[in-house]
Amino acid sequence: MNKKVLIYRYNSICEPFVIRALQSLGVHVDEVTEAITNKDMSTKEEMLLVSNKLTVNRYDAVYSINFYPVISEVCRIYKVPYICQTVDCPVFELYSHSIKNECNRIFLFDYAQYLEFQPKNPDCIFYLPLAADVEHYDSVIKTITPADKHFASDVAFVGSLYSEKSPYSKAELSPHLRGYLDGVANAQLKVYGYNFLREVLTQNMVDEYKKNPDFYNFPEKSDKNEIAFLADGILGYRVAELERERLLGLLSEYFNVDLYTASDTTNLPKVHNRGTATTLTEMPKIFHLSKINLNFTIKPIRTGLPLRIWDIMGCGGFVLTNYQEEIAEYFEVGKDIAVFGSEEELIEKTRYYLEHEAERAAIARNGYMKVREYHTWEKRMELVLETVFGQI
DSSP: OOOOOEEOOOOOOOOOOOHHHHHHOOEEEEEEHHHHHHHTTOOOHHHHHHHHHHHSSOOOOEESSSSSSSHHHHHHHTTOOOEEEEOOOOOOGGGBBEEETEEEEEEESSSSHHHHHHSSSSTTTOOOOOOOOHHHHHHHHHTTGGGGGGOOOSEEESOOOOOTTOOGGGGGOOOHHHHHHHHHHHHHHHHOOOOOGGGGGHHHHHHTTTTSSSSSOEEEEEOOHHHHHHIIIHHHHHHHHHHHHHHHHHHTTTEEEEOOSSSSSSTTTTEEOOOOOTTTTTHHHHHHHHHHEEEOOOTSSSSSHHHHHHHHHHHTOOOEEOOOTTHHHHOOOOOTTTEESSSSHHHHHHHHHHHHHHHHHHHHHHHHHHHHHBBHHHHHHHHHHHHSSSSO
């Protein structure tokens, strides 16, 4: 495809995957990379970086991972399509009034996220699940040698415990509100497949909580959905923190559990803290060599499949994940992927699949084949280009 796309980068782990996919489809890619190293860039600086590029070059589109209202505004002025793809949830920038710009081509990976925002710009917002860069992962896995055997685990989890990402514990709250929110978080812990956090919060609770400095300051030109922020940006992370510590602690009572994280694991004495793993080179080896790879989806991802599921399966790894509504859209449970819906089922299935090697290997193989065939970044970017430019 004879198209030229400018990619605004901020160091998302998905950016290299998208760039490789676009280039393989014949798209010429230029990059704006200043935000990778400068995390304190102002909105005006972001605007100038993109507008300067559009002034001196002709581009068929500008692309970014997640939504940048300022880029949308620049593209509106220059009459250039702005393509963005969410890989995270929540993305509070989507509440900006800039979401309504006609230049936008916004692709959301979580169907609940899509249903929430699509009515704001029905012709310009689309649903698109995430993917795996299978070609890259294959190239890493081919390099595995006996020296890499330390990456093999019975049960492995790669990710944050959210203790450092959750501001809830430090918030100053009345005993009444703290007690209520603790109760809500603990109740949500027990429910798999449905996020009710927004439904049990009121504006009065928001008004008390937002006296804390960590509360998101919605821009002036935005739909200020403060209940969504308290539910997803505060309580959603708190539930993730409680859930990950609880489930990993439970599993470590019965099995050998290896955790790759930068988080504090003091409260998990029986979990083996293996430190961090590099995303593009070590993580694929862990996923491929470990018997069981765990996925715990954070609650703000209400129905969708997080990147971690696609990555594990794209590496030929066996994945045991919490239930998510969209799993059945893409995979057959028990054939391509293993799913748990309670703490008891997590323990039971971990034990079962550790003891049934042939079945475990077959599921990992089936999942890998399905992702390789239907769910690569190249397949996704083909759909993006068709949506934006017509048939390719």
